[in-house]
Amino acid sequence: MNFLLIASLAESLINFRGPLIAALQARGLQVHVAAPDLPQGDPIRQQLQARGVVVHSVALRRTGTNPVADVQTLWSLWRLMRRVRPDCVLGYTIKPVIYGSLAAWLAGVPRRFALVTGLGYAFQQQGQGGALQALVQRLYALALARVRAVFFQNPDDEALFRARALVAPGARTCIVNGSGVDVAAFAVAPLPPGPPCFLLIARLLGDKGVREYAQAARRVRALHPGVRCLLVGWIDTNPDAIAQHELDAWVQDGTLEFMGRLADVRPAIAACSVYVLPSYREGTPRTVLESMAMGRPVITTDAPGCRETVVHGDNGFLVPVQSADALEQAMLKFVHNPDLAARMGLRARQVAQDKYDVHKVNAVMLREMGIA
Known part of the structure; x- marks a missing residue:
């Protein structure tokens, strides 16, 4: 056959x-x-x-x-x-x-x-x-x-x-x-020490919430300079693509640390303590599943495809679509409560194993x- x-x-x-x-x-x-x-x-x-x-x-x-x-x-x-x-x-x-x-x-x-x-x-x-x-x-x-x-x-x-x-x-x-997600290949990794480190992996498109992530990251880092905000991805051939000058500005002013396009995203996930995906709509976001499998809590939007992956307050937080303000507040919860990422990350791994x-x-x- x-x-x-x-x-x-x-x-x-x-x-x-x-x-x-x-x-x-x-x-x-x-x-x-x-x-x-x-x-x-x-x-x-x-x-x-x-x-x-x-x-x-x-x-x-x-x-x-x-x-x-x-x-x-x-x-x-x-x-x-x-x-x-x-x-x-x-x-x-x-x-x-x-x-x-x-x-x-x-x-x-x-x-x-x-x-x-x-x-x-x-x-x-x-x-x-x-x-x-x-x-x-x-x-x-x-x-x-x-x-x-x-x-x-x-x-x-x-x-x-x-x-x-x-x-x-x-x-x-x-x-x-x-x-x-292959939960064996995406094994749990220990959380990095120090202040929270956030990560977004995506094609660099507007509807992935990249601009909202950059806005929230700038505000969080202004209050807590020790926080790191990582970005993995690439500028896609799409009418909704982020412009190169936007990306360059975020990197130059220290808002985001751009890691480029990675063949293997596991080192990036291991380097973060919280995964962020402010997408406007998804099928089911694979990067969220990979991050959950590696024991990372998730901040994502209350949008189709995204909302199914997170129980608000359990393995992460849901925020409204296109709200940099709400995203900032969710990120600050992990800054103000150092134990939150470990607790929610454990639940995230369980959800990945049971459901995904x-x-x-x-x-x-x-x-x-x-x-x-």
């Missing part, structure tokens, strides 16, 4: 879907993956091939709305499926879900599934972005009508898709606890796809 997994970012096949690929292989399936920018000799391609995965590089632009490029993506995926003849296809993130599902339907793939990992830039725009949002939603409705089941990573996204008729009233949906263990998450998906 051939299984085709379609991604828009090649490295996510290892970082986010590695355990799922391994679970599929353990059940005797031949796993194929398709993603852009995977030429011969590419390190990610080599890692996947070393695991017995068949790798295909396809024409797919993760961002952008060029119709010619998107038709090329659909054509490229259709040709691949006609050649590989997969028995089952799963796409995740917007373009793999839309064009992967449509290509699979056109190619006659018998078992088609989609994983909605978040809504993305197009859903969060108003005004000028309305036309783009309408187009994306029409494409979603067209594609999701042609799959057996749709996986969502939080109940808010599922409710929104149903309310907007992007999935049919009788369509099969399944809510899973994010992408899960990647093997439990994948078992649910495999059962729903009839593979368990």
Whole structure:
């Protein structure tokens, strides 16, 4: 049995879907993956091939709305499926879900599934972005009508898709606890000594709450100069991206310590005492799960995808979206109560083990796809 997994970012096949690929292989399936920018000799391609995965590089632009490029993506995926003849296809993130599902339907793939990992830039725009949002939603409705089941990573996204008729009233949906986290690989690390150290890991986008984090960090550090605020990530090719001059200003005035893009985020998590993600909306944020698994409390927003990870006052704090004031006050609670991070971090680890263990998450998906 051939299984085709379609991604828009090649490295996510290892970082986010590695355990799922391994679970599929353990059940005797031949796993194929398709993603852009995977030429011969590419390190990610080599890692996947070393695991017995068949790798295909396809024409797919993760961002952008060029119709010619998107038709090329659909054509490229259709040709691949006609050649590989997969028995089952799963796409995740917007373009793999839309064009992967449509290509699979056109190619006659018998078992088609989609994983909605978040809504993305197009859903969060108003005004000028309305036309783009309408187009994306029409494409979603067209594609999701042609799959057996749709996986969502939080109940808010599922409710929104149903309310907007992007999935049919009788369509099969399944809510899973994010992408899960390997709680063995992300083992508990001791908290660093001294004043609290905060950390945000994200693509440097406005809707990740990076500006609110910088504002709150500046205020907290003005009151308590010993506090450190770390930032890991990169400036993405996205209309909502943070400008380079903004990042440079935060670093130059000492507001944030920028660590760049890290292949392995565990050293950064180990260096912090509290993880912060002021995102406006998520599927389920993987960095939150990784930080919880390593015994870190979390400050995040009372927003879809984020609110499910934190019980307010138990393993962290929830703050309103786009509120630097509330974020500052939550950060100060850890400054004023030195024992809080250890207590909440212990609970965070327990939640990660009980709810977000990647093997439990994948078992649910495999059962729903009839593979368990």
